[in-house]
Amino acid sequence: MAQPSCNTIFSQQQQRTFIQMRTNLKVVDNSGAKRVMCIQALKGRKGARLGDTIIASVKEAQPKGKVKKGEVVYGVVVRAAMQRGRCDGSEIKFDDNAVVLVNKQGEPIGTRVFGPVPHELRKKKHVKILTLAEHIA
Amino acid sequence: MVLKTELCRFSGAKIYPGKGIRFVRSDSQVFLFANSKCKRYFHNRLRPAKLTWTAMYRKQHKKDIHAEAVKKRRRTTRKPYSRSIVGATLEVIQKKRTEKAEVRDAAREAALREIKERIKKTKDEKKAKKAELMAKSQKTQTKGSVPKAPKGPKLGGGGGKR
Numbered sequence: 001m002a003q004p005s006c007n008t009i010f011s012q013q014q015q016r017t018f019i020q021m022r023t024n025l026k027v028v029d030n031s032g033a034k035r036v037m038c039i040q041a042l043k044g045r046k047g048a049r050l051g052d053t054i055i056a057s058v059k060e061a062q063p064k065g066k067v068k069k070g071e072v073v074y075g076v077v078v079r080a081a082m083q084r085g086r087c088d089g090s091e092i093k094f095d096d097n098a099v100v101l102v103n104k105q106g107e108p109i110g111t112r113v114f115g116p117v118p119h120e121l122r123k124k125k126h127v128k129i130l131t132l133a134e135h136i137a
Numbered sequence: 138m139v140l141k142t143e144l145c146r147f148s149g150a151k152i153y154p155g156k157g158i159r160f161v162r163s164d165s166q167v168f169l170f171a172n173s174k175c176k177r178y179f180h181n182r183l184r185p186a187k188l189t190w191t192a193m194y195r196k197q198h199k200k201d202i203h204a205e206a207v208k209k210r211r212r213t214t215r216k217p218y219s220r221s222i223v224g225a226t227l228e229v230i231q232k233k234r235t236e237k238a239e240v241r242d243a244a245r246e247a248a249l250r251e252i253k254e255r256i257k258k259t260k261d262e263k264k265a266k267k268a269e270l271m272a273k274s275q276k277t278q279t280k281g282s283v284p285k286a287p288k289g290p291k292l293g294g295g296g297g298k299r
Contacts, residue, residue: 079161089155095163116165135165 016082016093018047019054025099028078029110029132032065033058036075036099050084050092051120052077053106056099066109067101073109075099076126078117078133092118092137100129108132145171147179149192 019025023038040055041048048054054075061069078100083093094116101109108129117133130136142151150171158176160168170176178188185191195201220227 079163083158090152090157090159092159092161094161115163116161116167118161137159137161137165137167 016080018044018049018082019052019077019080019097020047023047023097024059025054025056025075025077025097026079027075027101028098028114029100029108030065030112031101031108031110032067033061033073033101035060036073036101039072048077049082050077050080050094050118051124051126053102054099073101074104075101076106076108076121076124076129078113078121078129079115084118084120086119094118094137102126102129143169145169145175147171147175147185147191149185150175 018041019038020041021039025036025038027033027036035058036056037059038048038054038056042053042055044052054077056073056075058067058069058071058073061067067073076099077097079094079096079098081094081097083091085091098115100113103109106126106128111132113129113132114134116135116137117130118137121127121130140154142153143157144150145152145157146168147170152169152171156171158170158173160170160176160179162168168179170179178185185193186197188194222230
C-alpha cells in the first residue's frame, strides 16, 4: 500500500472537494471499465459527493467488458475523499474516489463490487449495490 | 447510559456521538479519530507509541498500572454473608454452619432410617391387603374378580402418573 512520503504531506492536509467535470474516478465493479472521467454531476451546483450519481465518460476499459472506451455512462459515487457528514454528527471519508457504473434506472451494470461502501447508499435507494458490496463502512 | 462511546484508534480517547472523523482506507480498514489532531498525526505517519499523551504510549511505558493491580486484589477477599433469609432465620443458618461433620452424618443416617422404615411399612400393608383379597376370592370362587383386582390399582396408578 503506497503511503505518502515526506514531500506529499501538503497534499494529505489539503481540503478535499467535490467530484466535478474532469474528475477521474476509479471503477470498482466488474463492468469492464477501469477509469472513468466525470462529465456532469447530476444534482449539486458545486459537484457530486458521496452517494450521488454522475455522468461519466469511460477513459480506460478492459478488452472484454460490458462497456467500451469512449462510452458515456452513469455512475454512483461509492467512495469519495471528501468527507461527508452523517446524521449522528460524525464524518466519514475514504482514501480515494470510486464509482460503480449503473444504468439510467439506477441498477448496477456489473455483478460484483469491490472495496468498502458507505451506508449512505441505503438512503439514496441504491440497495442493489449494497447487497453486492463486500464491506459496508 | 444510552449513548455508546467509541475509542479513538490513534490516541485511545473516548469519542462521543457527534464528534470525530471516520476514515475508511482502501483495504476496508476503518479508523476512528477523536479530532483532527489525531487524524493529522495519523496521516503524517507519526506513531502513537512515541507520543506521550496517547493511551498506547502509557500502556507501553506502564503508567498507572500499579494502582489498577492493587485495586483488583483488594476486591477478591469476601466475608461469609450473614443475614437472615425468608426460609431460615439467622440463628438457624449459624447453627447449621457451626454443626460438626459427625453430627450432620448422624442426622442424615437417622433420616434415611426413618424413610426406609416408612417404605417397609407401606409394603407390608400392601402385602397384607393382597393376601386378604386372595383369601376372599378363594372363598367366593369367581375367576373374574382375581384378574380384576390387580388390574384395578394399576389403572389408577397409570392415570395418576399422567
